[in-house]
Amino acid sequence: MSNQAPENLKALEATSAGRNWIDTLPNLVDACVRHWSLDNVGKPFAGSTVSHAFPAFRDGMPVVVKLQFPHEECLFEADALKVWAGAGAVRLFGHLPEYNALLLERAQPGSYLSDDPRTDHLGVVVDLLSRLWVTTNVSFKRLRQQAEDWDTLFKNEHRIAADDQERRVIRHTQGLLGELLSTPMEEVLIHQDLHGQNIVSAQREPWLVIDPKPLVGERAFGLAPIIRSFEFGNTKKSMLYRLDRLSEELGVERERARKWTVVQTLAWGFDPHFKAKHRQIIQWLTVDT
Structure with missing residues (x-):
């Protein structure tokens, strides 16, 4: 991905922490793709202003990778998804806390x-x-x-x-x-x-x-x-x-x-x-x- 901030993350550029995180996104994306052996990586989803999420496939299964800007509200997202275990919520397939990265079930068609x-x-x-x-x-x-x-x-x-x-x-x-x-x-x-x-x-x-x-x-x-x-x-x-x-x-x-x-x-x-x-x-x- 480009080093240029995605449009939905422009607000993060107002802080040094946000700019630094945006600068690391290409490396974080590459690390997740390698770690989870992903392919057919797609364009990032719009919407969230504090995370970078994109579709991919893992062993032929559609998934979503979500990279979170480190902040208090994202600390326990993976834990909540583990507790719910797919009952009414998307499933968590993987978690890399060192990258604030989640590997998630892709809800399709995914309309609101x-x-x-x-x-x-x-x-x-x-x-x-x-x-x-x-x-x-x-x-x-x-x-x-x-x-x-x-x-x-x-x-x-x-x-x-x-x-x-x-x-x-x-x-x-x-x-x-x-x-x-x-x-x-x-x-x-x-x-x-x-x-x-x-x-x-x-x-x-x-x-x-x-x-x-x-x-x-x-x-x-x-x-x-x-x-x-x-x-x-x-x-x-x-x-x-x-x-x-x-x-x-x-x-x-x-x-x-x-x-x-x-x-x-x-x-x-x-x-x-x-x-x-x-x-x-x-x-x-x-x-x-």
Whole structure:
């Protein structure tokens, strides 16, 4: 591959660590091809901004190689896929931790669930979550630990907030987080980035989950990324429908799911490119809900 950064990785060029990683990609790709004896290597997939994934074949079987930019959220992706062992998620065929490289089952045709108008999107999600929410002894990061990190983030962002409205949003969310942390939590494996384009069509199962960002925590939090997934409809009505239906069908306390969605939306919503959309989601979930 060329030393020029793929278009989807351009944002990584803003940091020295990102540029250095992009410079190593040709060598990493070659190392994976040799180690796993791959052939018919194809063009990289577009989409992810922090990983470089490309199709190939291994012993005649279609696979995907995923090279991850080293960051906290990718540390335990392989472990999550091992726990799920193909039940509702793509299979892990190989892992090279020294390269942050995964050899994965290639889901084909691989279209996004949110792009299929003929399928009951939330019905698929309910089926998948009922199987993905499993207990595990693997030492994943806990939701309570993540929440403490977010509380620190909120305090810092409150201090530098540009206006009173932003400070009110942050204070309100801090209050919700305090309420959630004041009660015990169950612990199941959560995909904390399970949106409409991280569920893809396949042949082994109709739909499979990809790109896990694992966390161990309560199921109410596990609904948050789907509730706020604008790929499934970016209106207040569609978002509240997701909140109501998923809570009811999966037996999750609606209020806790709503509060966790607000918390995660704010925590993931300080990037200026998505800030306005995330503030809209928070408003929809805090006014007359």
